[in-house]
Amino acid sequence: MQYLVFVIADEHDSTSVDRRPAISEFNRRLMSEGYWVFAGGLASAETSTVVDNRDGQPVLTDGPFVESKEYLDGIWIWNAPDLDVALRLAAEASQICDRQIEVRPFATP
Amino acid sequence: MTEVGIEEAVDRAHRDEWARIVASLVRRFGDLDLAEEAAAEAFATAVERWPDDGIPPNPGAWLTTTATRKAIDRIRRETKRYDKHREARLVYGTVDAAPVGVIEDDRLRLIFICCHPALRMEARVALTLRMVGGLTMPEIARAFLVPDATMGQRITRAKAKIAAARIPYRMPEAEDLPARISGVLTVLYLIFNEGYLATGTATAPVRAELTTEAIRLTRMLHALVPEDGEATGLLALMLLIDARRPARLSAAGELVALDAQDRRLWNDALIAEGQDLVRERLAAVAAGARPGRYQILAAINAVHTSAHTFRATDWSQILALYDQLARIDRSPIVALNRAIASAEVDGAAAGLAELERLASTLDGYHAFHAARAELLRRLGRTEQARTAYDRAIQLTENPAEAAALSGRRDRLIGPPEGEDR
Numbered sequence: 001m002q003y004l005v006f007v008i009a010d011e012h013d014s015t016s017v018d019r020r021p022a023i024s025e026f027n028r029r030l031m032s033e034g035y036w037v038f039a040g041g042l043a044s045a046e047t048s049t050v051v052d053n054r055d056g057q058p059v060l061t062d063g064p065f066v067e068s069k070e071y072l073d074g075i076w077i078w079n080a081p082d083l084d085v086a087l088r089l090a091a092e093a094s095q096i097c098d099r100q101i102e103v104r105p106f107a108t109p
Numbered sequence: 110m111t112e113v114g115i116e117e118a119v120d121r122a123h124r125d126e127w128a129r130i131v132a133s134l135v136r137r138f139g140d141l142d143l144a145e146e147a148a149a150e151a152f153a154t155a156v157e158r159w160p161d162d163g164i165p166p167n168p169g170a171w172l173t174t175t176a177t178r179k180a181i182d183r184i185r186r187e188t189k190r191y192d193k194h195r196e197a198r199l200v201y202g203t204v205d206a207a208p209v210g211v212i213e214d215d216r217l218r219l220i221f222i223c224c225h226p227a228l229r230m231e232a233r234v235a236l237t238l239r240m241v242g243g244l245t246m247p248e249i250a251r252a253f254l255v256p257d258a259t260m261g262q263r264i265t266r267a268k269a270k271i272a273a274a275r276i277p278y279r280m281p282e283a284e285d286l287p288a289r290i291s292g293v294l295t296v297l298y299l300i301f302n303e304g305y306l307a308t309g310t311a312t313a314p315v316r317a318e319l320t321t322e323a324i325r326l327t328r329m330l331h332a333l334v335p336e337d338g339e340a341t342g343l344l345a346l347m348l349l350i351d352a353r354r355p356a357r358l359s360a361a362g363e364l365v366a367l368d369a370q371d372r373r374l375w376n377d378a379l380i381a382e383g384q385d386l387v388r389e390r391l392a393a394v395a396a397g398a399r400p401g402r403y404q405i406l407a408a409i410n411a412v413h414t415s416a417h418t419f420r421a422t423d424w425s426q427i428l429a430l431y432d433q434l435a436r437i438d439r440s441p442i443v444a445l446n447r448a449i450a451s452a453e454v455d456g457a458a459a460g461l462a463e464l465e466r467l468a469s470t471l472d473g474y475h476a477f478h479a480a481r482a483e484l485l486r487r488l489g490r491t492e493q494a495r496t497a498y499d500r501a502i503q504l505t506e507n508p509a510e511a512a513a514l515s516g517r518r519d520r521l522i523g524p525p526e527g528e529d530r
Contacts, residue, residue, distance in 0.1 A: 001275050081275075081277075082275045082276070082277035083227060083274045083275050083276045083277065084276070084277050084281065084282075084285075087227065088282075103274075104274075105273055105274045105275060107273065108273070
């Protein structure tokens, strides 16, 4: 079962500590234990562009599709046998990243 | 066998076996919907067949076998959902012959899936009543005063999440257990409280079927984890509160406060059972265990139920227990109850002073105004008491409580104005 793991940043997050070494260490563990599929941090939400070509007239909008205090900071894709395993990993990830984490399963056909 | 005899046998089997049958089907087929539908069909078949064939010697086994066949029939009919290989494995796989201990463990797992922390609290409550308690959708909807469709959606969404997110059908890991049990206890206590002081005007003030169901489920949990102090505490708490139910409603349908209850109506058997459980926990605490909130609340209720009159209540012990509770639960509700107990120990003026400190946090809570009205009345501040009763009546959602408060307000004697302020 694959889970998309959202790392959510918000205004309250502290940014003073460099968390990258701990995250790299966590990623290595995810790989060695067989959970890791993909991971990527995202540039800030202002760098985002929304494209809407549903009418055949591409419209570009500067910024993310929802304006909110929270924004997506990065994603993981994990392979986990069930939600409890994914949630336990997410609890660790939340502490390591000092961020809220959303866990969502990929739809199965 | 008479119709009544059959009906009773089916009811009893439903009460005793529903959760176990559903749990064993969930374990075997891994599908909540299928398990529930097949179990329901098995009971429907029992209603058709038992009048002619007689009640089987082991109704539980008969129902389990029938439900398993129904589930397999369903899978055969809906082969689109399952490939042939899976069907073959299920149909010809090992027949369910698990020993009793494992079966009970199965039921506990079912409680844990229904109370999974990844589900919304109201979904956990609904799902527990449906899957573990075997209540019908309209029964649950009526209990929580929401339309059938709303309750149906909650249950459907919760089941969909269990399937799609793959919430596992297994006991949580040992380290997760204390936290998960506390979530289960919260759900059971919510069910009990909704029965004990039902909200809304369209319902009976006390819903015995809900308190009874909550007690039955908590008994089940306690039997499964007898060493868990809080499960024991919650069961004791429910028994000691429910023991007072016969005295809680007047003939006129008003809620009767503790000080005015006819204690001869209390259920002695439930009190004895609840107090035994409290004593068991007191012994464990004396041996070094740390009591949680349900155990302390149960101990408070044990003190209440061991007094033959309201005046004879050991209020200083109750006050000490509230102090203990306040150390682990800083909620203003606990502070409110402590203030009420302190009024009995140190006098109404002291209790009121303690109460007034909660005014800003509890202004929207009917029980705060009811307690305040009561103390103001005792101090002879009649007009202020009247205002406080009015506020409490306006805020309560329980019609019997509103009636009781109106009664107390209308019995206030005293000059409408000019009293000491």
